[in-house]
Amino acid sequence: MTNPSTLYRGGVLHCPADPRATALLVRDGRIAWLGVDADAPVADRVVDLAGALVTPAFVDAHVHATDTGLALSGLDLSAVRSAGQLLDAVAVFAAGLPADAVVLGHGWDESGWVAPELPDAAALDRAAGGRRVYLSQASIHSALVSAALLAACPQVVSAAGYDASGWLRRDAHHVVRAAAFASVTRAQRVAAQRAALGHAASLGIAAVHECGGPEISDEEDFTGLLALSGDGVAEVYGYWGxxxxxxxxxxxxxxxxxxxxxxxxxxxxxxxxxxxxYLDGDGGCGHGYLSAEQVRDHLLDCAAHGMQGGFHAIGDAAISTVLEGFAGAARRLGTDRVRAARHRVEHAEIMNKRLIAGFVEYGIVASMQPAFDRLWGGAGRMYESRLGLDRSLESNPMGAMHGVGVALAFGSDSPVTPLDPWGSVRAAVWHHNPTQRMSVRAAFAAHTRGGWRAVHLDNEGVLALGAPATFAVWSTPAGVDRGLPVLLADDVEARGPLDPTPLPVCRRTVLRGDVIYEEGSA
Structure with missing residues (x-):
């Protein structure tokens, strides 16, 4: 017995194989027909699209769902611009919590402050009324913590990255992060995960890639999230690091x-x-956490178990180490076998031609976040202050990578940057370095079909006969151009991170035929 069929008609479809199509029929989770309204078959239900745009739904290729959900309901520090504003925000938020609660906040980024001085652990104690405080920096690779939280983790003083000021990095950060998040109950975690996946669906995102691991979350958190996958919310594809x-x-x-x-x-x-x-701070070259031999052996372990592998690598030295490990694995397995696995590198921010060539050689999927360039690229921003102008121009080279055939899968790294798929597409189209700009069509493909291909689901992410009925319905206040929304102002001078062009608004998200979001529904 088949499920009821649904005809969506009267729209504009992003369907390159049939650009005249205005309607599609969904039956048993798949697209059973598409074409013009006049030729539409009879269906059990009919949805009038009223001229709305229908596209394949987005895939966010790098998220942290629990952190995202907690950030949606917790202390958002992305708008603070000084130590004083941060302390004020902590004080207001903490005042509404029990005395034994942990203040969890996220998103501060001192690189954009006029005076980048940070409050110390004692100041956070005073602002929070003695409560334990954990405030992750935008990158989630360091945090400000209160004296009370430091006291609760006496072992942290001997960990790499410890600083008595309360700004912790590296192993010390992992210690206090684990202690802070231990205060979150299982019920709170589930609620946060559902909130994150529901929010994703409301933005036209039908699937996310969760990046978990022992230094990010715990096994219960990871498996609990996977259990929610597609249950009225976006699907989850998990990576365990x-x-x-x-x-x-x-x-x-x-x-x-x-x-x-x-x-x-x-x-x-x-x-x-x-x-x-680095040109600012205490200098130094940062920290490499893996050797080429460890990278090689991890890839060999993945091959032995038939698993896709991958690494977080941002700096050019780290990426070089990873590629050396790939070369070692290829000598053992053969390059073709390495390529067939579609191993991934997350972020790949500081690249050059030699490193890009390595991605091509080994068939590496680049899981990238265009919003990183929007927030931190360009003159006077974080990349330039850390690296200098010339090196900053090599950051996030999405256009160059796409141009030589590197497989791209776009995402947000939420909550590092917000879930914002059309904003990410626009950021890739209007990269701060003009040589790295992509077409709207290419950027959209990286954020849709690219995410599916990254998990070896090559037939997904298209509106085509027989394909899974996974799509989003949009209102497009700025109009549509050749099957995709207009994302940039006509006036070239107005384009960029503050482009005034209104982005599309999601009206409905459909996952394998099931509606997981509908505007106005509870």
Whole structure:
């Protein structure tokens, strides 16, 4: 017995194979017909699109769902612009919490402050009324913590990255992060995960790639999230980032043993491993967390268990180490077998032609976040202050990578940057470095079909006969051009991060025929 069929008619479809199509029929989770309204077959139900645009739904290729959900309901510090504003925000938020609660906040980014001085642990104690405080920097690779939280983690003083000021990095950050999040109950975690996946669906995102691992979350958090996948919310494809953990990743239900398997840290925390010293802070080249031999052995472990692998690598030195490991694995397995696995590198922010060539050689999927350039690229912003102008222009080279055939999968790294798929497409189209700009069509493909291909689902992410009925319905206040929304102002001078062009608004998201979001529904 088949499920009721639904005809969507009267729209504009992003369907390159049939650009005249205005309607599609959904039956048993698949697209059973598409064409013009006049030729539409009879269906059990009919939805009038009223001229709305229908596109394949988005895939966000790098998220942290629990953190995203907690950030949606917690203390958002992305708008603070000084130490005083941060302390004021902590005080207001903490006042509404029980005395034994932990204040969890996220999103501060001192690189955009006029005076980048940060409050110390004692000041956070005073602002929070003695409560434990954990405030992750935008990169989530460092955090400000209160004296009360430091006191609750006496072992942290001997961990790499500890600083008595309360700004912790590296291993010290992992210690206090685990302690802070231990205060979150299982029920709170489930609620946060559902909130994150529901929010994704409301933005036209039908699937996300969760990047978990022992340094990011715990196994219960990871498996609990996977259990929610597609249950009235976006689907979840999990990556478990544990070195040599391919067998464990498979046991946990992951599609890959990678994601946030850290080869280095982050530029915001000056822990990304770069080839030349940082120009600000205490200098140094950041930190590489893996050797080429460890990378090689992890890829061999993935091959032994039939798993996709991958690494978090941001700085050019870290990416170089990862590629050296790939070369070692290719000598053992053969390049063709390495390529067939479609291993991933997350972020790939500081690249050059040699590194891009390595991605091509080994068939590496680049899981990238266009919003990073929007927020931190360009003159006077974080990349330039950390690296200098010339090196900053090499950051996030999406256009160059696309141009030579590197497979791209776009995402947000939420809550590092917000879930914002059309904003990410626009950021890739209007990259701060003009040589790295992409067409709307190419950027959209990276954020839709690219995400599906990254998890080896090559037939998804298109509106085509027989394809899964996974799509989003949009109102497009700025209009439509050749099947995709207009995202940039006509006036070239108005374009960029503050482009005034209104972005599309999601009206409905459909996942394999089921509506997982509808505007106005509870």
């Amino acid at each position: 544990e070195l040599g953990g391919a067998a464990r990743a498979r046991e946990l239900g992951a599609v890959g043993a990678g994601g946030d398997l850290f080869a280095d840290g982050a530029l915001g925390s000056r822990t990304a491993h770069v080839s030349r010293d």
